[in-house]
Amino acid sequence: MRYLARRLVHSALLLFGVSIFSFAILQLAPGDFFTPISLNPQISAHTVAALRSQYGLDRPLPIRYEHWLHSVLRGDFGISFAYGTPVAPLLAVRARNTLLLTGTSLLLAWLLAIPFGIWSAARRRKWSDRAGGILTSSLLTVPDLVLFLALLLVAVRTGWFPTGGMTSAGSEDLGFGGKVKDLAIHLFLPALGLVLATLPPLVRHVRSAMIEVLEAPFVRAARAHGISERRVLLRYALPVAANPLITLFGYSVAAMLSASLLVEMVLSWPGVGPLLVDAILAKDVYVVVGAVLLSSVFLVAGSLIADASLFAADPRIRMD
Amino acid sequence: MLTQRQKLAWAVVALAAFSGVVLFAGFFAPYDFAAQDRNAPFAAPTGIHFVDARGSFHIRPFVYSSRDSDTGPVGAAADLDQTFTIRWCVRGALYKIAGVFTSRVHLFGVEQPARIFLMGSDGYGRDQFSRFLYGGQISLLAGLIAAVLSVSMGIVAGGIAGYYGGWIDEILMRGGELFLALPWLYLLFAVRAALPLHISQWQVFLLLISVMGLIGWARPARLIRGVVLSAKERNFVLAARGFGASDTYLLRRHVLPQTNAVLLTQVTLLVPEYVLAEVTLTFLGLGVGEPMPSWGALLTSLQQYSVLSSYWWMFLPALLLIPLFVAFYAAADALQELHKSVPL
Amino acid sequence: MNLGSQPSVSEFQPLLRVSGLRKEYVQRSPFSRKKIAVNAFHDVSLTIFPGKTLAVVGESGAGKSSLARCIALLERPNSGTIELAGNNLLALSGQELFAMRREVQLIFQDPTSALNPRLTAGEIIAEPLLIQRKGTKSQRRARALQLMEQVGLDSAWERKRPLEFSGGQRQRLAIARALALGPQLLILDEALSNLDTANQTLILKLLAELQTAHALSFLHISHDLRLVSEFADEVAVMYEGTIVEWKSTRNLFASPEHSYTKELLASVRSVESILLERSA
Numbered sequence: 018m019r020y021l022a023r024r025l026v027h028s029a030l031l032l033f034g035v036s037i038f039s040f041a042i043l044q045l046a047p048g049d050f051f052t053p054i055s056l057n058p059q060i061s062a063h064t065v066a067a068l069r070s071q072y073g074l075d076r077p078l079p080i081r082y083e084h085w086l087h088s089v090l091r092g093d094f095g096i097s098f099a100y101g102t103p104v105a106p107l108l109a110v111r112a113r114n115t116l117l118l119t120g121t122s123l124l125l126a127w128l129l130a131i132p133f134g135i136w137s138a139a140r141r142r143k144w145s146d147r148a149g150g151i152l153t154s155s156l157l158t159v160p161d162l163v164l165f166l167a168l169l170l171v172a173v174r175t176g177w178f179p180t181g182g183m184t185s186a187g188s189e190d191l192g193f194g195g196k197v198k199d200l201a202i203h204l205f206l207p208a209l210g211l212v213l214a215t216l217p218p219l220v221r222h223v224r225s226a227m228i229e230v231l232e233a234p235f236v237r238a239a240r241a242h243g244i245s246e247r248r249v250l251l252r253y254a255l256p257v258a259a260n261p262l263i264t265l266f267g268y269s270v271a272a273m274l275s276a277s278l279l280v281e282m283v284l285s286w287p288g289v290g291p292l293l294v295d296a297i298l299a300k301d302v303y304v305v306v307g308a309v310l311l312s313s314v315f316l317v318a319g320s321l322i323a324d325a326s327l328f329a330a331d332p333r334i335r336m337d
Numbered sequence: 338m339l340t341q342r343q344k345l346a347w348a349v350v351a352l353a354a355f356s357g358v359v360l361f362a363g364f365f366a367p368y369d370f371a372a373q374d375r376n377a378p379f380a381a382p383t384g385i386h387f388v389d390a391r392g393s394f395h396i397r398p399f400v401y402s403s404r405d406s407d408t409g410p411v412g413a414a415a416d417l418d419q420t421f422t423i424r425w426c427v428r429g430a431l432y433k434i435a436g437v438f439t440s441r442v443h444l445f446g447v448e449q450p451a452r453i454f455l456m457g458s459d460g461y462g463r464d465q466f467s468r469f470l471y472g473g474q475i476s477l478l479a480g481l482i483a484a485v486l487s488v489s490m491g492i493v494a495g496g497i498a499g500y501y502g503g504w505i506d507e508i509l510m511r512g513g514e515l516f517l518a519l520p521w522l523y524l525l526f527a528v529r530a531a532l533p534l535h536i537s538q539w540q541v542f543l544l545l546i547s548v549m550g551l552i553g554w555a556r557p558a559r560l561i562r563g564v565v566l567s568a569k570e571r572n573f574v575l576a577a578r579g580f581g582a583s584d585t586y587l588l589r590r591h592v593l594p595q596t597n598a599v600l601l602t603q604v605t606l607l608v609p610e611y612v613l614a615e616v617t618l619t620f621l622g623l624g625v626g627e628p629m630p631s632w633g634a635l636l637t638s639l640q641q642y643s644v645l646s647s648y649w650w651m652f653l654p655a656l657l658l659i660p661l662f663v664a665f666y667a668a669a670d671a672l673q674e675l676h677k678s679v680p681l
Numbered sequence: 682m683n684l685g686s687q688p689s690v691s692e693f694q695p696l697l698r699v700s701g702l703r704k705e706y707v708q709r710s711p712f713s714r715k716k717i718a719v720n721a722f723h724d725v726s727l728t729i730f731p732g733k734t735l736a737v738v739g740e741s742g743a744g745k746s747s748l749a750r751c752i753a754l755l756e757r758p759n760s761g762t763i764e765l766a767g768n769n770l771l772a773l774s775g776q777e778l779f780a781m782r783r784e785v786q787l788i789f790q791d792p793t794s795a796l797n798p799r800l801t802a803g804e805i806i807a808e809p810l811l812i813q814r815k816g817t818k819s820q821r822r823a824r825a826l827q828l829m830e831q832v833g834l835d836s837a838w839e840r841k842r843p844l845e846f847s848g849g850q851r852q853r854l855a856i857a858r859a860l861a862l863g864p865q866l867l868i869l870d871e872a873l874s875n876l877d878t879a880n881q882t883l884i885l886k887l888l889a890e891l892q893t894a895h896a897l898s899f900l901h902i903s904h905d906l907r908l909v910s911e912f913a914d915e916v917a918v919m920y921e922g923t924i925v926e927w928k929s930t931r932n933l934f935a936s937p938e939h940s941y942t943k944e945l946l947a948s949v950r951s952v953e954s955i956l957l958e959r960s961a
Contacts, residue, residue, distance in 0.1 A: 158663045162616060166655055180642065293526055297526055309523050312523050
C-alpha cells in the first residue's frame with residue numbers, strides 16, 4: 018500500500034511542478050489577460066488598471082499563482098483571446114478527440130507489440146526473427162514526420178481515405194452504424210500513423226524483456242519438466258516479463274502524446290495539437306498553458322495506471 | 338554481415354561525406370537558396386539527357402530549357418531545339434563558406450535561360466536541391482549544438498548527482514524525472530509560446546537550439562549518473578584517494594573519463610532527434626522562418642492539397658532524410674555494441 | 682628525488698599503534714525505516730614495529746578489509762586511535778593528513794580493479810607522485826621506471842596498459858605504485874588471495890626483499906594462515922569482529938589458546954599431513 022501512496026504523492030508533486038512551469042510561462046509571455054482590451058483606444062488606461070486591480074493582476078506573484086491554481090482546480094482555465102470563449106470547453110472537445118485517437122492507437126500498438134515481441138523472442142536467431150528485426154529497424158529510422166506525410170500522400174493520391182477531419186459533411190444524418198463507419202474511416206490514417214511510429218521501440222522492448230526472462234533458470238527448469246513451450250511462454254515467462262513492460266507502458270503514453278501532436282497537425286485531426294499550434298501563433302497563452310497542463314494530466318494518469326497495474330501484477334512490489 | 342567496427346566506419350564515412358557536402362553547400366549547389374525564378378514555379382526535376390531530339394549522342398550530359406506549352410502549366414514543355422551542356426566548376430552566385438570565405442565557383446551549372454533543378458523547384462521557383470543542401474546547414478547545426486548542450490548539462494548534473502549523492506542527487510533526479518515525464522514537443526511548444534513571435538532569424542535559431550538542449554538534459558544525466566556511481570566505487574579511485582587526491586582530481590582523471598562511451602553514444606542518438614525536432618518545429622511554422630531553408634520549411638508546402646497531388650518532387654527532401662537517419666542510428670548501434678564488449 | 686621529511690621511529694618504538702578501534706556500518710533496511718547497525722569490528726588493538734610483519738587472519742568477511750581501510754585512512758573508524766610514528770592519524774586534517782598519506786599504503790586484493798585500465802603502467806606508478814606534487818615530469822618518470830625494475834617488471838613495458846599484464850604482474854604494478862612515495866607501512870588486504878600458488882610464492886619473495894631493502898613494515902591481512910605464517914613475525918587472529926589471540930608466529934603454532942585458533946591450525950595441519958602422506 019505504501020508503494021501506491023508513494024506513487025500518488027510523486028504524481029501530485031509532478032503535477033505541481035508542471036503547474037509552476039506553466040505559470041512561469043504565463044508570466045514570461047509579454048502581455049496579460051487585459052492586453053487585448055488595453056489596445057482598444059476607446060477604453061482608458063485608467064479603466065484597464067482598475068480591471069487589473071479588480072482581478073488581482075497587480076498582486077504579488079505567489080498570490081497570483083494561488084488564484085490561478087484555484088481557478089484551474091475548479092476547471093476554469095481562463096479565456097481564449099482568439100476565440101473569445103472560455104478555454105475549458107474548447108479544450109474539452111479537443112481533448113476528447115485526442116484521447117480517442119491516442120487511446121485507440123495505444124491499445125492497437127500494444128496489442129500488436131506483445132504478440133510480435135513474444136513471437137520474435139521465441140524464434141530468436143532464426144531467420145524470421147532477423148527479418149522481423151530488420152523490418153522493425155527500418156521502420157524505426159523513418160522519422161515520424163516523413164511517415165505521416167507519406168500517409169497523407171497516400172490519402173491524396175488514392176482517394177481511399179479522407180485527408181482530414183473527424184467527420185464527413187452531412188454525417189449527422191447518418192444512423193449510428195453509419196456514424197461509426199464514418200468515424201472509423203477518418204480515424205484510420207492517423208491511428209495507423211501513430212501505431213507505426215510507436216510500434217518499433219515497443220516490439221524491441223517486449224522482445225528483449227522476454228529474452229531476458231527466457232534465459233532465467235526457472236524457465237529452463239519448467240522446460241525440463243516437459244511443460245509445453247507455449248505454456249512456458251505464456252504462463253511462466255510473460256508474467257515475469259510484465260514488470261518492465263508495465264513500466265514501459267508509462268513511457269509509451271508520453272511518446273504517444275508527443276507523436277499525436279504531430280499526426281494531428283499533418284492529418285488534420287481536430288485534437289489538442291492543432292489547437293495548441295494555432296494558439297502559439299496567435300499568442301493565446303491561456304490556451305497554450307491549458308493544453309500543456311492537460312497533456313501532463315494525461316501523462317500522469319497514464320503512468321499511475323501503469324503503477325497500479327504493476328502493483329496488482331507483481332507480488333514483489335506488494336511485499337513492501 | 339559486417340562487424341560492428343565496419344558498420345561504424347561506414348556510418349561515420351557516410352555522415353562525414355554528407356556533412357562535408359552540406360558545409361560546402363555553396364559549392365555543391367548550383368543556385369542560392371533564396372534565388373527565385375518566377376518563370377519556373379513548381380518545375381519538375383530537370384531531365385538530364387545524353388541523346389538529343391535528333392538522335393545524336395552527346396558525351397557530356399545536357400538539359401533543355403523550358404518554354405510554355407499549349408496545355409499544362411507554365412514552362413512545362415521542353416524546348417528541344419537547343420541543348421545546354423552541364424558545365425563543371427562554373428562561376429555563379431556569390432556564396433560564403435562557413436561564413437568567412439567567399440567564392441563564386443559552383444560544382445556544376447547550366448547557362449541561362451536553362452535551369453538545372455535536380456529536385457525540382459517550389460512555388461517561388463527556388464531550386465529544391467540547393468535549398469536542401471543549404472537547409473542541412475541549419476538543421477544539422479541546430480541538432481548538433483542542441484545535442485552538445487544537452488550532453489554537457491547532462492555531464493554536470495549526472496556527475497554531481499552520482500558523485501556526491503545524498504540530497505543533491507535526490508533533487509537532481511526528481512527534477513530530471515519531471516523533464517523526462519513530459520512530452521518534449523509540448524514542452525518545447527510551451528516555451529516557444531512564451532517567446533515573442535517576431536524576432537530576428539538568428540535569435541530564433543539560437544533560442545530554439547538553447548531550449549531544445551536545455552530541455553533534454555535529463556536522459557544523458559541519468560545515464561552518466563549511473564556510470565559515475567559505479568566508477569567512483571572502483572578500487573583505483575579509492576587508491577588515488579589514498580594518495581591524497583582531491584575530489585576534482587578524481588572526477589577529472591578517473592571518474593569522468595569512464596563516461597566517454599556513454600557520452601559518444603548519447604550524442605550520436607541525440608543529434609538526429611534534435612534535427613527532427615527543429616524540422617518539426619519549422620514545419621509547423623514555429624521555428625526558423627523564411628527565407629531560411631531549414632528542412633522543415635522545405636516540407637511545409639506539403640500540407641497543401643495541390644502540392645501533394647500534383648508535385649511529387651516536393652516529397653524528395655523527406656525521403657532523403659531517411660538515409661541520413663539510418664547512418665546515425667547505425668553508428669549509435671555500433672557504438673553501443675562495441676562498448677558493451679570493451680571492459681570498463 | 683626528495684620526498685620530504687619522514688617521521689622516524691627508533692627500532693624500539695612501535696611504528697604503528699592501534700588501540701580500541703571500532704567500526705560499524707549503518708544500513709537502512711529496504712523494507713522498514715529502521716536503521717540497522719552492523720558491527721564490522723570492535724576493540725581492535727595492534728602494534729607493529731619497524732621492519733616487522735604482522736599478519737591478521739580470520740574468516741573471509743568485511744571485518745578485516747574495513748580494518749585495513751581504516752588504518753590506510755580510506756575509511757573512518759567510529760572510535761579508537763591510530764598512531765603512526767607517534768602521530769595521532771585520526772586527529773589530522775588538511776595539509777598534515779595529506780602529508781601523512783605518504784607513510785601508509787594499501788595493496789588491494791584484486792589488482793585489476795585497483796588499476797585504471799585507461800592509464801599506462803608508467804602513469805599508474807607515477808600517479809602518487811603527481812598527486813603529491815613531487816618532482817618534475819621527467820623525475821617522476823625516472824622514478825617510475827626505477828620502481829618497475831625493483832618489483833621485477835621490465836621497464837620497457839612502461840607504455841603498456843594494465844590489461845596487457847598477467848595477474849601476478851598487475852599485483853607487482855600495484856606494489857610499485859604503493860612504494861612510489863616511500864611509505865613505512867604497507868597494508869596487504871588479501872593481496873595474494875587472487876593469485877595462483879606459483880605467483881603467491883614469487884610475490885612473497887619480492888615483498889621479503891623489499892622489506893629488507895627499505896625497512897618496511899607489513900600488515901598482512903589474509904584468511905590463509907599457512908600462507909602468511911611463512912613471513913609473518915607475529916599473528917593476530919580475528920574472530921567475530923575482534924582480536925582473540927595475538928602471539929608471535931612460533932608461539933601461536935606451538936601453543937594456541939583460543940578455540941578458533943585451534944580450528945585454524947587444525948585445518949592447516951590436516952592439509953600438510955595429507956600432502957605428507959601422499960608424498961610418502
